Amino acid sequence: MVFNSLTFVVFFACVLVLHSLPLRWTTKKINLLIASYLFYAAWNPPFVILLWISTVVDWYAAQGLVKARRQAARHAWMLLSVIANLGMLGYFKYGQFLLDNFTALMGTLGVPYHPAHYDIVLPVGISFYTFATMSYTLDVYLRRAAPAQNLLDYALFVTFFPHLVAGPIMRPTELVPQFAQPRRASADQLRFGLALMTLGLFNKIVLADSFLSRVAERVYDGDKIPGALDAWAGTLAFSGQIFCDFAGYSTTAIGAALCLGFAMPDNFRFPYAAVGFSDFWRRWHITLSSWLRDYLYIPLGGNRHGARRTYLALMGTMLLGGLWHGANWTFVAWGGLHGIYLSVERVLRARFSNYRPGPVVFVLLGLLTYTLVNLTWVFFRAKTFSRAWLVLRGMLGQNAATGPILPTFSLISVAAIIGALVLTHWLMRGRTLESVVARAPAVAVCAVWGLMAFAIIIAQGAGSAFIYFQF
Amino acid sequence: MPSSTSSSEALDAGSAGLLRTPPGEASGASAGTDRYARQTAADRPGVAQPVPVRPVPEQPWGKILIGMLALLLLLVALWEWYWRDFGVTPSISNTYGLWAIQRRRIDAGEGNATVLLGASRLYFDVQLPVWERLDGRRPIQLSFEGTSPLTAVEDLAADPNFTGRLLISVEPDLFFSGFEYRGGAGRYARNESPSQRIGQWLSMNFIEPYFAFDDPDYALRTVLARQRWPARPGKVWHTDVRKLAQTEADRNTHLWSKVADDPQYRELARGIWREGFQPSEDDPPPAVARRVEQEQIDRMAKAVAKLRTRGVQVLFVRMPSSGPFLAYENLMYPRTRSWKALLAATGAPGIHFEDYPQLQGYYLPEWSHMPLAEGERFTAALYAIVMREFWGPPAAAGTAPRAGTP
Numbered sequence: 047m048v049f050n051s052l053t054f055v056v057f058f059a060c061v062l063v064l065h066s067l068p069l070r071w072t073t074k075k076i077n078l079l080i081a082s083y084l085f086y087a088a089w090n091p092p093f094v095i096l097l098w099i100s101t102v103v104d105w106y107a108a109q110g111l112v113k114a115r116r117q118a119a120r121h122a123w124m125l126l127s128v129i130a131n132l133g134m135l136g137y138f139k140y141g142q143f144l145l146d147n148f149t150a151l152m153g154t155l156g157v158p159y160h161p162a163h164y165d166i167v168l169p170v171g172i173s174f175y176t177f178a179t180m181s182y183t184l185d186v187y188l189r190r191a192a193p194a195q196n197l198l199d200y201a202l203f204v205t206f207f208p209h210l211v212a213g214p215i216m217r218p219t220e221l222v223p224q225f226a227q228p229r230r231a232s233a234d235q236l237r238f239g240l241a242l243m244t245l246g247l248f249n250k251i252v253l254a255d256s257f258l259s260r261v262a263e264r265v266y267d268g269d270k271i272p273g274a275l276d277a278w279a280g281t282l283a284f285s286g287q288i289f290c291d292f293a294g295y296s297t298t299a300i301g302a303a304l305c306l307g308f309a310m311p312d313n314f315r316f317p318y319a320a321v322g323f324s325d326f327w328r329r330w331h332i333t334l335s336s337w338l339r340d341y342l343y344i345p346l347g348g349n350r351h352g353a354r355r356t357y358l359a360l361m362g363t364m365l366l367g368g369l370w371h372g373a374n375w376t377f378v379a380w381g382g383l384h385g386i387y388l389s390v391e392r393v394l395r396a397r398f399s400n401y402r403p404g405p406v407v408f409v410l411l412g413l414l415t416y417t418l419v420n421l422t423w424v425f426f427r428a429k430t431f432s433r434a435w436l437v438l439r440g441m442l443g444q445n446a447a448t449g450p451i452l453p454t455f456s457l458i459s460v461a462a463i464i465g466a467l468v469l470t471h472w473l474m475r476g477r478t479l480e481s482v483v484a485r486a487p488a489v490a491v492c493a494v495w496g497l498m499a500f501a502i503i504i505a506q507g508a509g510s511a512f513i514y515f516q517f
Numbered sequence: 518m519p520s521s522t523s524s525s526e527a528l529d530a531g532s533a534g535l536l537r538t539p540p541g542e543a544s545g546a547s548a549g550t551d552r553y554a555r556q557t558a559a560d561r562p563g564v565a566q567p568v569p570v571r572p573v574p575e576q577p578w579g580k581i582l583i584g585m586l587a588l589l590l591l592l593v594a595l596w597e598w599y600w601r602d603f604g605v606t607p608s609i610s611n612t613y614g615l616w617a618i619q620r621r622r623i624d625a626g627e628g629n630a631t632v633l634l635g636a637s638r639l640y641f642d643v644q645l646p647v648w649e650r651l652d653g654r655r656p657i658q659l660s661f662e663g664t665s666p667l668t669a670v671e672d673l674a675a676d677p678n679f680t681g682r683l684l685i686s687v688e689p690d691l692f693f694s695g696f697e698y699r700g701g702a703g704r705y706a707r708n709e710s711p712s713q714r715i716g717q718w719l720s721m722n723f724i725e726p727y728f729a730f731d732d733p734d735y736a737l738r739t740v741l742a743r744q745r746w747p748a749r750p751g752k753v754w755h756t757d758v759r760k761l762a763q764t765e766a767d768r769n770t771h772l773w774s775k776v777a778d779d780p781q782y783r784e785l786a787r788g789i790w791r792e793g794f795q796p797s798e799d800d801p802p803p804a805v806a807r808r809v810e811q812e813q814i815d816r817m818a819k820a821v822a823k824l825r826t827r828g829v830q831v832l833f834v835r836m837p838s839s840g841p842f843l844a845y846e847n848l849m850y851p852r853t854r855s856w857k858a859l860l861a862a863t864g865a866p867g868i869h870f871e872d873y874p875q876l877q878g879y880y881l882p883e884w885s886h887m888p889l890a891e892g893e894r895f896t897a898a899l900y901a902i903v904m905r906e907f908w909g910p911p912a913a914a915g916t917a918p919r920a921g922t923p
Contacts, residue, residue, distance in 0.1 A: 047710075047712035048712070051712060051713075051716045052616065052715075052716045052719040052720055052723075052724070053713075053715045053716040053719065054543065054712075056715075057895065064751075087711070088710060088711050088712035088715075089710045089711075089712060090710060091711070106761065185565055190564060190565040191565045216563065217558075217566040219565040219566050219567065219568075220566050220567065220568055220569055221568075223566055223568050232573075233578070233579065234573045234578045234579075235573055236572065237578035237579065237581070237582045238573045238578060240582070241578075241581075252737070256736070256737060256738040257738055300571070304571055304573075309568060309569040309571035310556070310569060310571065311557060311558060311566070311569040312557045312569075315557065326555075327559075328559040329559075329561075332557045332558055333558055333561050335559065336557075336558035336559055336561075336562070336564040336566075337558075339562055340563055344562070344563050389879045390892070444563045449751050449752050449798065450749045450751045450752050452749075453742075453746070453748075453749060453754055454746040454747050454748065455741065455742045455744075455746045456742075457749070458746065459738075459741075466529065476551075478551060478553045478554060478555070479575040480553035480572055481551045481552070481553040481554070481574070483574040484574035484575050484576065485552065488576055488577055488580065488581055488584075488586075491576060491581050492580075492581045492584035492585050492588065493588065495581065495585040496584070496586075496587075496588030496589045497588075497592075498837070499585065499589045500588075500589055500592040500593065500596075501737060503589075503593060503797060504593075504596055504730065504735075504737045505736060505737045505738065506731060506732075506733065506735075506736040508542060510606075515649075
């Protein structure tokens with residue numbers, strides 16, 4: 047089920063009540079586990095089996111890793127986990143993509159090949175929970191972490207509903223220890239958790255779904271050729287939509303976990319105030335970028351084997367990171383662009399190591415970063431390269447004699463929301479939400495919270511899925 | 518533990534901060550005097566991540582929560598009062614979920630029912646209670662406003678469970694253009710998740726019957742978007758259709774009384790239709806429009822043929838329209854080229870309101886739909902013609918209809 051649904055409201059109320067009953071801690075954990083399976087099954091019940099497979103394989107792989115004496119055996123257990131998880135991900139997420147590309151390759155070689163079309167349904171959140179479970183065996187393999195003490199704690203780590211389908215991608219060392227001792231939210235944790243959930247849902251339902259998504263749709267999914275204003279408005283709208291959608295999910299998830307007494311890590315830190323792309327990736331989808339860094343970039347050599355190897359590792363990581371987002375070459379292009387940006391930044395940093403920008407240049411560099419990030423969003427949002435080029439040409443003012451696509455209201459709403467969003471990110475650049483809330487007058491916190499809740503209700507969201515569910 | 522990886526091995530490929538730290542600013546939220554500052558996984562490369570820190574800001578949260586709830590209650594009450602003062606009363610939302618409930622009836626033992634499929638005229642004007650009173654069975658209403666019924670007819674044609682009777686409304690500008698404002702209902706119904714089903718049930722039982730503002734026409738964005746924003750030059754911008762109907766739990770629907778009773782609102786509705794009568798740059802070229810028209814007829818003919826092989830009785834109906842709307846339809850889709858061609862291609866019978874005095878003379882406030890009382894009268898007249906001339910007396914409940922068509 048999605049957070050922005052009535053079903054979730056009822057579900058979450060039941061979970062809160064159950065969790066506050068005077069039951070044994072083990073019973074409460076079993077309740078949470080069952081609730082999490084119900085949460086997942088509410089989309090498509092049979093796919094719970096995949097969740098079980100992923101859980102059981104990695105549980106036994108980690109046990110095998112601990113017991114193995116020889117390095118070869120440890121390798122084998124680690125590979126079993128990786129192959130099982132990536133195999134599942136590959137079949138459900140990339141099966142059709144690989145088949146289509148193979149067919150196209152055969153076609154270019156003059157070999158007619160016409161496979162049957164497989165109508166594979168992508169299990170929601172498979173990319174997230176396979177990465178979470180893989181981090182468990184990989185951490186045990188790398189001797190960074192000891193395996194979980196019991197299957198219940200481990201299964202709950204994999205399945206815990208706040209992070210199950212769209213992250214934050216949690217590591218076992220972040221969550222499993224929290225299951226060791228009884229946890230129940232304090233009254234203030236519960237209230238602040240509810241406030242965080244309101245903030246997250248406001249981002250999703252009001253900003254992303256109500257105002258920004260249809261602007262991006264009209265530019266990217268229509269058949270009209272966009273001029274400069276429409277192309278930029280559509281792309282800026284998408285930049286806001288994807289942030290509000292995904293950061294909204296993460297904030298809601300963090301709030302939901304806090305209401306139950308659990309802590310989840312930050313996943314976003316005001317990324318549109320990033321100055322440079324390394325800074326951007328320290329602020330955007332932090333749990334994915336750090337996962338890729340720890341389990342892909344560093345094993346590929348990181349920056350320990352010379353410049354050439356570093357750039358290869360960087361590009362490889364970003365290209366695969368792009369593909370993680372979806373089975374389409376446009377996502378690879380998106381990742382590739384970020385890889386190039388990071389590489390260029392690295393070259394510049396080495397060449398101008400003593401340069402310190404002044405305040406104005408600093409802000410200009412931030413705006414340049416945001417602009418270049420927007421260029422990458424074109425490939426992320428467009429379903430085909432031809433549409434991406436059309437929008438890019440529009441953004442560069444190269445689409446001549448085009449009629450308007452977006453009405454005035456859309457332009458105004460995008461300008462207002464994106465302007466406020468970017469400004470907020472800059473104001474919050476070196477702060478945390480908690481520090482700002484702590485300093486604000488209680489009346490202001492109350493008013494903002496109430497207004498956000500009111501906006502959520504009158505926006506009448508249709509319970510649309512979060513963008514990252516498809517990844 | 519593995520060898521500790523230096524912080525310069527972050528994905529950012531280096532932390533020596535050319536661009537990291539702005540002048541005079543602490544390095545992110547993880548430094549400085551901020552007591553809520555904390556590190557993230559981005560700050561800890563290549564190590565096991567610790568249990569996260571999630572501090573609660575110091576505030577009187579109990580009082581804040583009570584104040585927030587009081588403010589929320591006040592704002593919602595004001596919003597509700599505002600729309601009720603405008604004349605709105607609670608109505609069930611015409612969602613895909615609501616449609617799916619009716620669609621499922623066919624697969625749940627009512628496969629031999631009478632199904633109504635069309636756009637808003639069949640949807641608003643045919644009153645299910647009247648039909649049920651005359652027929653003994655309540656039809657299944659699967660029409661959708663602003664939507665050609667073709668895709669839904671094809672969906673029924675592909676469903677062997679459906680063996681009943683099918684009344685298809687032809688609203689020319691939608692039917693022959695293939696326009697589908699709500700075209701995703703069939704796909705939604707096939708893929709509806711348990712969570713969506715529960716959400717639909719909760720909404721139609723605990724929210725929609727009690728809150729007037731819970732209507733897409735009064736959603737925040739819709740309300741803001743229809744304010745008098747300056748029109749962007751270079752294109753004729755069409756006004757979105759406003760709320761026209763009230764819907765019940767089984768999709769029995771009627772024209773909202775405000776359309777008939779409020780002259781200003783009625784004129785607004787007429788003005789929106791008038792905008793649609795003007796040529797637009799979005800209109801396809803005439804040759805393309807003709808091709809689309811023929812494609813709709815051909816596809817419908819195939820679907821009808823498939824339905825008739827199962828003994829489904831198919832009947833087309835051209836619902837009443839009047840004034841400029843009728844003139845527009847006659848101009849764009851002349852009867853010979855559209856209606857007659859459809860009947861000829863499908864071989865199915867049809868009822869055109871212009872051929873029956875009993876189906877004429879109804880009051881259509883905005884030239885396209887009739888108020889509730891007129892709809893009840895019209896339903897009785899239509900039912901009588903349908904049964905007398907085409908379908909014969911109603912089959913006993915639970916028995917299959919007669920095979921074949923007149």
